[in-house]
Every structure is written in C-alpha cells, then in structure tokens.
Amino acid sequence: MPSPPPATAAPKPPQDKLSAPARALRKLGLARDIDLALHLPMRYVDETRIVPIATLRDGDTAQVQGTVRECRVETRTRRQLVVRLADDSGELVLRLVHFYPSHQKTLAVGHLVRARGEVRGGFFGREMVHPEFRAVAADTALPQALTPVYPSSAQLPQAYLRKAVASALARAPLAELLPAEVLPCGLPTLREALLFLHHPSPAVPLETLEDHSHPAWQRLKFEELLAQQLSQAQAQAARALLAAPVLPPRSGGLAARLLATLPFALTAAQQRVVAEIGADLGRPQPMHRLLQGDVGSGKTVVAALAAAVAIDAGWQCALMAPTEILAEQHFRKLVGWLQPLGVQVAWLTGSRKGRGRKAMVESVASGQAMLVVGTHAVIQDDVAFARLGLAIVDEQHRFGVAQRLALRQKLVDQAGPSPASGSDGEGAGHSKDHEDGVRAQLEPHLLMMSATPIPRTLAMSYFADLDVSTIDELPPGRTPVLTKVFADSRREQVVARIRDEVGRGRQVYWVCPLVEESEHLDLQNATATHAELGAALPGVVVGLLHGRMPQAEKAAVMALFTAGAMKLLVATTVIEVGVDVPNASLMVIEHAERFGLAQLHQLRGRVGRGEVASVCVLLYTAPLSATGKARLQAMAETSDGFEIARRDLDIRGPGEFMGARQSGDALLRFADLQQDSALLQHARAVAPRLLRHHPAAAEAHVTRWLAGRAEFLKA
Ligand code: ADP
Numbered sequence: 001m002p003s004p005p006p007a008t009a010a011p012k013p014p015q016d017k018l019s020a021p022a023r024a025l026r027k028l029g030l031a032r033d034i035d036l037a038l039h040l041p042m043r044y045v046d047e048t049r050i051v052p053i054a055t056l057r058d059g060d061t062a063q064v065q066g067t068v069r070e071c072r073v074e075t076r077t078r079r080q081l082v083v084r085l086a087d088d089s090g091e092l093v094l095r096l097v098h099f100y101p102s103h104q105k106t107l108a109v110g111h112l113v114r115a116r117g118e119v120r121g122g123f124f125g126r127e128m129v130h131p132e133f134r135a136v137a138a139d140t141a142l143p144q145a146l147t148p149v150y151p152s153s154a155q156l157p158q159a160y161l162r163k164a165v166a167s168a169l170a171r172a173p174l175a176e177l178l179p180a181e182v183l184p185c186g187l188p189t190l191r192e193a194l195l196f197l198h199h200p201s202p203a204v205p206l207e208t209l210e211d212h213s214h215p216a217w218q219r220l221k222f223e224e225l226l227a228q229q230l231s232q233a234q235a236q237a238a239r240a241l242l243a244a245p246v247l248p249p250r251s252g253g254l255a256a257r258l259l260a261t262l263p264f265a266l267t268a269a270q271q272r273v274v275a276e277i278g279a280d281l282g283r284p285q286p287m288h289r290l291l292q293g294d295v296g297s298g299k300t301v302v303a304a305l306a307a308a309v310a311i312d313a314g315w316q317c318a319l320m321a322p323t324e325i326l327a328e329q330h331f332r333k334l335v336g337w338l339q340p341l342g343v344q345v346a347w348l349t350g351s352r353k354g355r356g357r358k359a360m361v362e363s364v365a366s367g368q369a370m371l372v373v374g375t376h377a378v379i380q381d382d383v384a385f386a387r388l389g390l391a392i393v394d395e396q397h398r399f400g401v402a403q404r405l406a407l408r409q410k411l412v413d414q415a416g417p418s419p420a421s422g423s424d425g426e427g428a429g430h431s432k433d434h435e436d437g438v439r440a441q442l443e444p445h446l447l448m449m450s451a452t453p454i455p456r457t458l459a460m461s462y463f464a465d466l467d468v469s470t471i472d473e474l475p476p477g478r479t480p481v482l483t484k485v486f487a488d489s490r491r492e493q494v495v496a497r498i499r500d501e502v503g504r505g506r507q508v509y510w511v512c513p514l515v516e517e518s519e520h521l522d523l524q525n526a527t528a529t530h531a532e533l534g535a536a537l538p539g540v541v542v543g544l545l546h547g548r549m550p551q552a553e554k555a556a557v558m559a560l561f562t563a564g565a566m567k568l569l570v571a572t573t574v575i576e577v578g579v580d581v582p583n584a585s586l587m588v589i590e591h592a593e594r595f596g597l598a599q600l601h602q603l604r605g606r607v608g609r610g611e612v613a614s615v616c617v618l619l620y621t622a623p624l625s626a627t628g629k630a631r632l633q634a635m636a637e638t639s640d641g642f643e644i645a646r647r648d649l650d651i652r653g654p655g656e657f658m659g660a661r662q663s664g665d666a667l668l669r670f671a672d673l674q675q676d677s678a679l680l681q682h683a684r685a686v687a688p689r690l691l692r693h694h695p696a697a698a699e700a701h702v703t704r705w706l707a708g709r710a711e712f713l714k715a
C-alpha cells in the first residue's frame with residue numbers, strides 16, 4: 001500500500017485577537033455594518049412599561065420596578081436566592097436557583113431594581129423565577145421602543161448583539177439605492193424600515209411584526225428578493241460573456257453510432273432533452289443546464305450521448321457522481337457503451353491511489369482518456385485535463401456547497417486558451433478575441449443531473465440562472481412500484497415475503513436507517529439486521545453493505561449482487577443513489593419514518609427497474625408523528641417524483657427542502673417563496689429594468705445584500 005503523502009506542517013494562522021463574541025459575530029456572517037443592520041429581530045420584548053405589582057396576574061409576563069426589602073440565601077428546600085421586592089402597590093418575590101455573588105450585590109437590600117419575567121404563584125407567594133433584572137436609579141428612563149431579540153448563538157449574548165446592531169445601524173450606509181419606480185407601492189424607505197424593525201414603537205400590533213406582514217417587513221423582503229433576482233441576472237449576463245468550445249453534433253458521428261448500438265430506443269422525452277443539450281453544446285457560450293428526471297427515467301444514456309458529442313469534437317468529458325458505488329456503475333456502463341466505439345475511459349475516485357491513480361491522471365493530462373468518470377476526486381488538485389469541454393455532475397443536489405464551488409473554480413482553471421489545432425472555423429478551436437486583444441478563455445460546458453426536481457417557485461428564484469431540461473416520461477414497460485406501509489410488528493410477514501421473492505429468482509434490498517448521532521450505532525444496527533435475516537432465511541445468500549466498508553469490499557459485494565449470486569442485500573443508505581439491478585423486485589425500508597421524502601423516493605427507485613412488478617415495504621416503528629404519517633402516506637399514494645417533491649416542499653418548507661448546506665448563498669433569510677410570491681413576481685419583473693436603466697444602483701444593491709454572505713460562504 002502506498003503511504004499517504006507526508007503531511008506538510010501548514011503555517012499557523014496568526015493568533016486570532018478577536019474576542020469570543022466578536023468571533024461569534026463573524027461566524028454568523030455579521031462582518032459589515034450593513035450585515036448587522038440587516039440582522040433582524042426574531043421577536044421583541046416590551047420593556048416600555050412598568051406594571052404595578054398589585055395588578056399582576058398569574059401567567060403575565062411583565063416588567064416591574066421596586067425596592068429590595070429582603071435578600072437572603074434560602075437553604076431549607078434547596079439553595080436559592082430569595083428576594084422580596086416592593087413597589088407602592090405590593091410585594092413580589094424574585095427567586096434565583098442559580099446565582100452568583102454579583103447577583104446578590106445587585107439585589108442588595110435598599111436597591112431599586114427593574115425586573116422582567118413571568119409571574120406565578122409559588123411557595124413564597126407571587127413570584128418571578130429567574131427574571132431578567134438590573135439595578136436602576138429613580139430617574140432611569142424607560143425605553144421608548146420594544147426591545148429586539150435577535151437570532152444568535154450560544155457564544156453571543158443578546159446584550160452584546162443589541163449593542164453591536166444598534167451602533168452598526170447608526171453607521172451603516174442606508175441611503176436609498178432603488179429608484180421609486182421599481183418599488184411596490186406604499187412601502188417605507190429601507191432606512192425607515194430598518195430603524196422601525198429594530199426598535200418598533202409599542203403601539204404597533206405585534207402580530208404584523210411576527211407574521212412579517214408589516215410594510216417594513218415587506219420592504220425588507222422585497223429588497224432581498226430583488227437582490228437575488230439581480231445577482232442571478234448578473235450571473236447570466238456574465239456567463240453570456242464567457243466563451244466555451246463549440247461542440248457541434250455530427251450526423252453519423254460518435255453519438256449516432258452509440259445510439260445505433262443501444263438495445264433500446266430513446267423515449268420521446270429523452271430525444272427532446274438530448275436535442276436541447278445538443279443545441280447548447282453547439283453554442284460558443286458555456287452550457288449551464290440542469291437535467292431533471294425521475295428516478296429510472298434514463299438520464300445516464302443522455303449523459304453518455306452528450307459526452308459522445310464532446311468527444312467527437314475532440315474535447316474531454318468528465319462525469320462526477322457523489323458516491324464511489326454510483327461512480328463505478330457509471331464507469332461500467334459507459335465503458336460498455338463507449339469503449340467498443342474506441343473511446344478510452346478513465347476512472348478516478350478517492351480510494352484509487354498510488355500507481356493506478358498516477359497512470360489515470362497521466363492519461364487525463366495527455367488527453368488520451370477522453371472520458372473521465374469518478375467521484376469528486378475528479379476535481380482534485382493533481383488532476384489536470386488536457387482539454388476539458390464538458391463536465392457532467394450526476395445527482396448534483398448531493399454535492400455540498402463547498403464541492404460545487406470547487407467544481408466551478410476547477411472548470412474555470414481547466415479552461416485553457418483554445419487549442420491551436422483542430423480548428424476549422426466554427427469548430428472546436430473557435431475562440432473570440434476580446435476588443436482589448438486578450439484572447440478569450442474557454443470554459444467547459446456544464447450539465448447537472450438530478451432526480452430531485454426543483455419546484456417551480458424555487459426554479460424561479462434560486463435557480464433562475466439555470467436552464468432546465470426535464471425527462472417527464474419513464475421508459476416503456478415499467479410497472480409502477482406498489483408501496484405498502486407496515487408497522488414494524490409485521491416484520492415476520494415481511495421476511496416470509498422475502499423468502500417468496502427469492503424463491504422466484506428475484507432479489508431484495510433491505511435498507512437500514514442512518515442513526516444521526518452515531519455512525520457506529522448505524523453500523524451496529526445494519527450488522528445486527530444482517531445476522532438476523534441470515535438466520536431467518538437459511539440457504540439464502542445475504543450480503544451487507546455500509547458506508548464504512550473499504551471500497552474494494554463494497555465493490556465486491558455490489559458485484560455479487562449485480563451478478564445475481566447474492567439474493568438479499570442489507571444496506572445502509574449507501575445504495576440511495578443510482579444503483580441499477582433490474583432483477584431486484586422487493587425493497588424493505590426499516591424505520592422509514594426517519595427518512596426524508598426525497599430520500600425514500602430515491603431508495604424506492606432501486607426497484608421497479610425491470611419489467612417485473614415490484615413492491616416497496618415501508619416499515620415504521622410506532623408512534624408516528626403527524627409529519628411522519630403524512631410522509632409515508634405520500635409515498636404510498638404516489639410514485640411521481642415531481643408530486644413527491646411538491647408535497648415535501650409543503651411539509652418542510654423550501655429552506656429545509658434544499659438543505660441549508662445545499663442551497664447555501666441562495667437561501668433566503670426573510671422572504672418566503674410561497675407566502676411572498678407577489679413580491680417575488682414584482683422583483684422578477686423589475687430586475688431587468690433596473691439592470692438596464694440603473695446599472696450602478698443594481699450593482700450597489702447586490703453588494704449591500706449579498707457581499708457579506710459570499711464572504712461568509714468562503715470562510
Ligand atoms: P436515472 O435517470 O435514474 O439515472 P438510468 O439512467 O439509470 O436512470 O436508467 C434506468 C434504466 O433504464 C437503465 O437500466 C437504463 O439502461 C434503462 N433505460 C434508459 N433509457 C431507456 C429507454 N429509452 N428504454 C429502455 N430502457 C432505458
């Protein structure tokens with residue numbers, strides 16, 4: 001085994017001089033004054049009024065002010081600080097179970113104290129337990145506005161954050177950037193909106209602040225949506241300025257020859273998307289296209305055809321998958337399709353090291369390998385393409401923000417000047433010379449594939465800079481998977497069903513859930529299930545597959561299952577994406593209630609890939625939560641990935657739908673795509689106008705809203 005490269009001692013970063021709360025501010029992306037000014041309260045507390053103690057009722061949350069009559073450490077039941085506070089109207093006990101000497105000092109007898117908390121009847125009479133409190137002077141003024149409570153973190157006390165926001169708000173450049181003509185009617189200026197939302201008058205009905213319907217909130221949401229639309233439009237415009245190799249489809253070329261060798265004809269939907277992709281590849285701007293199609297709709301062959309077009313034009317193609325298992329399946333499939341046609345395919349993954357890797361890297365660098373398949377190892381630093389023309393990312397939603405940024409960077413880096421050879425006018429060598437004489441850099445085309453469709457509202461906002469092709473039809477002859485939801489108590493019945501299926505020569509998956517907190521438990525769980533099923537099914541070859549197995553072992557297990565020698569495969573979610581064994585007809589998902597809808601749909605897509613009728617059994621452990629029930633019901637009711645995505649969005653909301661990790665900078669902080677669709681429409685409508693007639697304002701607006709976020713993401 002070759003040893004890993006020696007770890008070079010990285011130079012230590014300069015000693016961080018920031019205080020803990022200042023670092024916590026950075027962590028929240030609150031670096032610039034404007035970022036703090038845009039950090040809005042999640043709720044408010046009313047400290048503008050003092051309530052006479054005698055008028056308090058149990059359950060009230062109120063602020064009182066009085067003189068400390070007594071302050072003693074009580075030890076009869078448990079050690080606690082008991083303070084008697086009196087105003088003109090009556091007396092109240094403040095009780096602190098956890099306290100420090102500093103608290104005793106503040107609450108010393110004779111001090112005038114302002115306290116705020118919930119009132120209840122207690123052992124010592126009417127009391128507040130752990131109220132907020134501070135000593136005040138008789139003439140300490142009451143605040144005029146509600147006190148904001150900000151989203152924060154454990155390292156960042158509210159008081160610190162309040163001060164930071166208040167001083168940033170005073171300094172932040174809040175001049176009105178947007179011309180009135182692009183604003184929805186009746187909204188305050190940004191400065192007015194912010195001053196108000198940070199310190200609203202107590203006269204304002206709290207509901208309009210809490211449900212974000214107040215015009216000040218509307219203004220903020222509109223600003224945010226507009227920034228997002230503008231940045232998408234800018235990205236689109238920037239892309240239009242980029243140059244990409246022109247990869248024209250050739251009649252009778254490699255793609256045509258591949259089509260001729262396939263054992264099936266493309267569906268109409270596949271033909272349509274192949275044409276859409278082909279048109280993009282034939283243009284001198286980089287393609288930026290998402291190919292979405294339900295599980296099993298046949299995206300791989302579309303990718304292969306796109307690759308064939310690129311290769312035919314003399315350019316390399318890279319295909320990236322999120323897991324090694326999936327990458328290997330693609331590799332086998334593509335080798336099977338393209339090698340006979342004379343294309344050399346290379347294979348790069350994280351577990352491939354040493355000489356094998358070196359040889360591959362060299363064949364990529366020399367341009368000998370025209371197609372490179374692998375995991376994100378394909379974009380590692382030591383990999384340099386001779387001439388990368390097309391990058392394809394499968395199951396792109398599974399890659400994190402960091403990996404996607406790395407890919408984008410890599411694509412830019414790979415873009416060499418257009419090669420001198422192979423140029424025939426409009427062909428591969430076509431390059432534009434900019435007016436200033438600098439030769440245009442060629443950037444590869446990018447095709448992303450996903451089985452998780454993007455709902456329309458998301459497509460309009462987060463992915464406005466993306467062209468979308470959709471395969472909305474499954475290949476013929478598929479029988480829809482029948483989905484059954486069973487309580488775990490019916491496990492034995494399910495095992496009997498497995499015996500039947502295997503007896504009929506079919507194969508079965510059994511998926512064990514991920515235990516969030518512990519990969520170790522996860523493994524234990526899968527191992528135990530493997531043993532249990534092996535014992536319950538004598539004579540049946542039962543395999544085990546989990547994420548922590550060495551790659552070679554994983555590959556060996558998959559090979560046995562693919563070949564049909566192994567009948568039952570117990571697996572963790574490593575099989576979630578892309579695995580293709582048409583003879584598998586039964587899928588059992590244990591603790592199905594722990595999976596997300598999209599994930600369940602992906603898993604279920606592993607069966608029903610051949611012509612045999614298939615069944616998916618969702619085992620749950622009672623009791624089920626309401627959302628858990630809704631999810632499993634949705635799975636049983638529909639097998640349409642688009643419908644499932646829509647319901648997922650309903651159940652979870654867009655932020656969670658995409659996962660913060662995946663949506664990254666795209667995530668909206670204030671606006672809600674469903675609730676604020678009118679504002680979104682307005683922002684979409686005015687963004688182009690603003691860019692055209694007020695480009696400086698547009699630029700400044702995007703910077704104001706998004707620059708801090710971008711930095712935050714890079715960190
Ligand atoms: P996915 O879109 O989920 O990635 P795949 O590309 O893995 O789907 O295709 C699923 C299966 O369907 C594969 O075995 C593939 O070879 C097959 N297939 C793809 N297109 C067709 C077609 N037009 N007719 C019949 N089978 C097809």
Ligand code: MG
Pocket residue numbers: 299300394578
């Ligand atoms: Mg696939």
